[in-house]
Amino acid sequence: MKRRSFLTTTAAAAVLAAASLPAFAEEALKVGFIYVGPVGDMGWSYQHDQGRQAIVDAYGDKVQTTFMESVPEGPDAERALTQLALQGNKLIFATSFGYMDAVMNVAAKFPDVKFEHATGYKRADNVSTYDARFYQGRAVQGTIGGRMTKSNKIGYIGSFPIPEVIQGINAAYIHAKKVNPDVEMKVVWAYTWFDPAKEADAAAALIAEGVDVVMQHTDSTAPQAKAQEAGNVITFGQASDMSSFAPMPRVSSTIDNWAPYYVQRVGAVMDGSWASEGAWGGIDTGMVGIGEISDAVPAEVKEEALALVESMRTNTYHPFTGPLNKQDGSAWLADGEVANDGDLAGMNFFVEGITAELPN
Structure with a gap:
């Protein structure tokens, strides 16, 4: 009888101890960006980086963002995109028209990574495009x-x-x-x-x-x-x-106000609703x-x-x-x-x- 009581007490203590331990934190979604200019250009790349920062403001520690600036269009872009994919980024924004072929090439090699290409027109199951009027x-x-x-x-x-x-x-x-x-x-x-x-x-x-x-x-x-x-x-x-x-x-x-689009697309990856599409927003949507x-x-x-x-x-x-x-x-x-x-x-x-x- 005493043995059964000891076991019951021990089991209860174990349950209480487990309940008091912190839950494992959900792994943050890694989101990567490449920019054609420096983030301090006060123009195009600056505005895209403002959008990246809006993602952090919206989701906090649920996201981890990385950016690579002044990435030339062409082979350098393909190397940069590959590097971001290998680093575990599951959503990558490529923010210049001339990145288009590099995006398509890298996306074919990483089908589990989702890509968003600004101002382009080529899409795939894991590649979306977005543009502003x-x-x-x-x-x-x-x-x-x-x-x-x-x-x-x-x-x-x-x-x-x-x-x-x-x-x-x-x-x-x-x-x-x-x-x-x-x-x-x-x-x-x-x-x-x-x-x-x-x-x-x-x-x-x-x-x-x-x-x-x-x-x-x-x-x-x-x-x-x-x-x-x-x-x-x-x-x-x-x-x-x-x-x-x-x-x-x-x-x-x-x-160019990319922030609402970026926040929405990151949310779509998180809730599983992300799909390849083409977005073209204007003054009516706030993108311009x-x-x-x-x-x-x-x-x-x-x-x-x-x-x-x-x-x-x-x-x-x-x-x-x-x-x-x-x-x-x-x-x-x-x-x-x-x-x-x-x-x-x-x-x-x-x-x-x-x-x-x-x-x-």
């Missing part, structure tokens, strides 16, 4: 620039002649022309996403041609600095607000934001620009609404016709009125 922000910039230019010459620094960049140039020109029929668009190709020296040279070349409004699809603040030197040139923030140059020369900006329009912009121009923003937010207006022709004069969109996403995703032409040559 940057052209909406360019339409706003074109409206402001068209109203504020005194020389009637607007300049655009392009990175590479790919659809997302061409969309922006066209949208800016269309809306500048709407408010100022005398406006001209000059384009300089930098053939880089981030290179402050090349971007500064591109801005200087445009300013030398009499341009007094500079837009860009490159990532550094070098064009703003060059415009500030000129003293009579306005610019727009690219990807992030670049508000350190406000109220002049930066008078507004297009802001318009930075504060500075006091350097006349009140009536600011009001006009904000009305345009609201019309896109409510989807009552599309920046590519006909009648619009292609650069060679051939018909593209009839009066009232709206461009479909397929046409925009493959855009490889300038609209009528832009005299710059589009490289192959």
Whole structure:
């Protein structure tokens, strides 16, 4: 009897002791990022890293994030992605268009890893794509620039002649022309996403041609600095607000807000609902934001620009609404016709009125 009592007491003590031990912590989800520029570029890569930090804020110790910055497109990207996969990252965000083939190659080797590729179009069972409708922000910039230019010459620094960049140039020109029929668009190709020296040279070349409004699809603040030197040139923030140059020369900006998407996609991996898909968000979803329009912009121009923003937010207006022709004069969109996403995703032409040559 005493033996049975001892065993019962011992078993009970063991149960109590086990209950008092801390539970094994659930293993954190490892999430990796690669950036084409430094996180301090105050533009594209900076905004993606803000999204990474939002993941940490949302999930705390349930996630462990890693990033690799200034990773060139090409073979270096494939090595970086492979390294992140071997480190145990189960979700990897590749944040530049030129990473596309590297993503597809590495994803085929690591089918248990999920990949998200920014601005690309190739997908697989474990590869999703996501993009923002940057052209909406360019339409706003074109409206402001068209109203504020005194020389009637607007300049655009392009990175590479790919659809997302061409969309922006066209949208800016269309809306500048709407408010100022005398406006001209000059384009300089930098053939880089981030290179402050090349971007500064591109801005200087445009300013030398009499341009007094500079837009860009490159990532550094070098064009703003060059415009500030000129003293009579306005610019727009690219990807992030670049508000350190406000109220002049930066008078507004297009802001890429990746944070909600990143938080949602990490949550989908955690709850098992992640699936390969293509996302293309705009002002209506909050993925594209318009930075504060500075006091350097006349009140009536600011009001006009904000009305345009609201019309896109409510989807009552599309920046590519006909009648619009292609650069060679051939018909593209009839009066009232709206461009479909397929046409925009493959855009490889300038609209009528832009005299710059589009490289192959």
